[in-house]
Amino acid sequence: MSVLSDSLIEDLKKQGVLVTSIEALYNWGRSNSVWPLQFGLACCAIEMIAASMARFDLSRFGSEVFRPSPRQADLMIVSGTVTKKMAPQVVRLFNQMPDPKYVIAMGACAISGGPFKQGYNVLKGVDRFIPVDIYIPGCPPRPEALLHGLMELQKKIRAQKLTGENRAKYFDAAQPGEYPIPSFGEHDLEPSKNAALWSPAQVARKD
Amino acid sequence: METPENILARLQAAFPSAKIELLPNGCPSQPPSLLLDPAFACEIATFLKNDAALRLDHATNVTGVDWPKEGYIEAVYHLFSMEKKHGPLIIRLRTANRDTAVVLPSLTPVWRSADLQEREIFDLFGIKFEGHPDLRRILMWDGFKDHPMRKDYVAPDDFEYEPTAHDDVLERAQQHFSKNA
Amino acid sequence: MNSQPYLSLVVFAVVAAVFPLVPLILARLWFYFFAPLKPGESKNATYECGLVSEGDARIQFKAHYYLYAIVFLIFDVETIFLLPFATAFLNLSVGAVLAMLVFVLLLVEGLVWAWSKGYLEWD
Ligand code: SF4
Numbered sequence: 377m378s379v380l381s382d383s384l385i386e387d388l389k390k391q392g393v394l395v396t397s398i399e400a401l402y403n404w405g406r407s408n409s410v411w412p413l414q415f416g417l418a419c420c421a422i423e424m425i426a427a428s429m430a431r432f433d434l435s436r437f438g439s440e441v442f443r444p445s446p447r448q449a450d451l452m453i454v455s456g457t458v459t460k461k462m463a464p465q466v467v468r469l470f471n472q473m474p475d476p477k478y479v480i481a482m483g484a485c486a487i488s489g490g491p492f493k494q495g496y497n498v499l500k501g502v503d504r505f506i507p508v509d510i511y512i513p514g515c516p517p518r519p520e521a522l523l524h525g526l527m528e529l530q531k532k533i534r535a536q537k538l539t540g541e542n543r544a545k546y547f548d549a550a551q552p553g554e555y556p557i558p559s560f561g562e563h564d565l566e567p568s569k570n571a572a573l574w575s576p577a578q579v580a581r582k583d
Numbered sequence: 584m585e586t587p588e589n590i591l592a593r594l595q596a597a598f599p600s601a602k603i604e605l606l607p608n609g610c611p612s613q614p615p616s617l618l619l620d621p622a623f624a625c626e627i628a629t630f631l632k633n634d635a636a637l638r639l640d641h642a643t644n645v646t647g648v649d650w651p652k653e654g655y656i657e658a659v660y661h662l663f664s665m666e667k668k669h670g671p672l673i674i675r676l677r678t679a680n681r682d683t684a685v686v687l688p689s690l691t692p693v694w695r696s697a698d699l700q701e702r703e704i705f706d707l708f709g710i711k712f713e714g715h716p717d718l719r720r721i722l723m724w725d726g727f728k729d730h731p732m733r734k735d736y737v738a739p740d741d742f743e744y745e746p747t748a749h750d751d752v753l754e755r756a757q758q759h760f761s762k763n764a
Numbered sequence: 765m766n767s768q769p770y771l772s773l774v775v776f777a778v779v780a781a782v783f784p785l786v787p788l789i790l791a792r793l794w795f796y797f798f799a800p801l802k803p804g805e806s807k808n809a810t811y812e813c814g815l816v817s818e819g820d821a822r823i824q825f826k827a828h829y830y831l832y833a834i835v836f837l838i839f840d841v842e843t844i845f846l847l848p849f850a851t852a853f854l855n856l857s858v859g860a861v862l863a864m865l866v867f868v869l870l871l872v873e874g875l876v877w878a879w880s881k882g883y884l885e886w887d
Pocket residue numbers: 418419420421455456457482483484485486490491514515516517
């Protein structure tokens with residue numbers, strides 16, 4: 377029996393020893409220092425704040441350093457209702473974060489509009505404009521759920537590839553570094569969604 | 584506080600040419616309200632504020648009501664007196680119609696607390712308050728054209744994904760079904 | 765021992781140069797092999813509050829503002845002195861209390877001057 381797991385052998389064949397070890401080191405470093413951008417949009421932000429305090433202690437995961445500037449942040453926790461008036465600002469802040477960057481959509485509002493889904497001024501999910509890595513359902517999600525989300529994100533970061541076909545999008549020159557910022561239209565945001573990024577989920581339904 | 588009927592009688596005596604009406608409220612526990620003549624609204628408001636027996640010095644709540652069938656929009660003011668500790672007196676103003684003549688006099692010069700609430704009505708119902716010190720949209724952005732709280736407002740068509748739709752939302756979501764499939 | 769008195773300085777200079785250069789070179793190599801640069805309009809923008817900056821940064825300030833700031837500063841400093849003065853008040857000698865009163869009087873004089881000149885009015 378081999379000491380190496382099958383997936384590692386596959387990896388070594390594809391990328392070589394040097395890249396694989398750099399990748400492991402890099403992902404280990406990154407996943408343990410995910411610095412979130414410090415901003416909150418609604419009630420969910422209170423739970424995010426609670427998660428960063430002593431009882432739930434986000435700093436166990438190396439994420440306690442909430443950055444006040446997007447230039448120093450790796451993670452955007454969209455915690456709360458994204459109104460249409462706020463959406464361009466959120467997208468702009470996301471654009472200003474340096475790669476690699478990740479997005480957690482925290483709570484029903486950030487995922488889909490939540491309780492305000494049919495409201496005239498609520499964006500029906502922040503994933504219509506920026507790519508979301510982790511969705512945390514709940515209204516609001518408990519701090520434990522945010523910790524779980526963060527751990528899932530760490531798993532995702534540890535699995536990302538530096539080279540090859542399946543490499544993370546930050547290492548791919550063809551992938552966009554910025555996402556188009558919607559502008560305020562006369563009736564809605566223009567465009568009302570980033571069609572390249574988001575398309576409605578397919579729902580199987582009986583007619 | 585005096586009964587609204589009493590106040591009405593005093594107002595009619597003080598402003599003989601103004602058209603003032605007493606509107607009953609459907610709910611028995613609620614006081615009837617006074618429908619004022621917009622042309623005299625400012626003077627009547629000042630009167631209500633300064634009258635020795637009333638002293639209605641505080642407008643707690645200003646809101647709008649859209650009446651599409653009747654064809655007007657209403658601004659409703661709830662007045663209290665801090666000094667005499669009584670209230671509320673409810674006064675209403677009506678626009679002439681819902682699209683061309685939506686101008687009402689602003690009561691912000693009389694009650695400062697009406698400022699932001701009148702802006703909100705301007706934003707969401709589209710009533711233009713004449714004499715308001717700073718009439719801009721407050722919740723929606725400046726370039727926005729619609730008035731979302733009007734009953735005939737149609738929300739933009741972003742109903743592509745409605746997992747648990749029903750009623751009106753279902754109808755609008757259904758228009759997308761064939762496109763999505 | 766000290767045949768090369770400047771050797772430590774040279775070592776110091778080399779370390780000072782290498783220390784910042786290594787991360788910069790590493791970053792360059794990283795970019796070269798793995799992560800392509802993706803600059804963009806909002807990424808390169810000067811301000812990072814989420815809003816687009818509007819207008820010109822060179823706007824006119826009222827000179828009044830500086831006088832205000834200075835007057836504020838004086839009283840800000842005064843509180844720092846007044847607080848220990850107040851806590852130790854009963855144990856101070858007469859001389860110390862007089863000295864403190866003179867200090868406060870000087871500041872009050874400044875305030876009176878600014879007041880009489882009309883600098884406290886903001887129109
Ligand atoms: S999901 Fe619930 S708790 Fe979170 S922002 Fe929306 S309404 Fe508030």
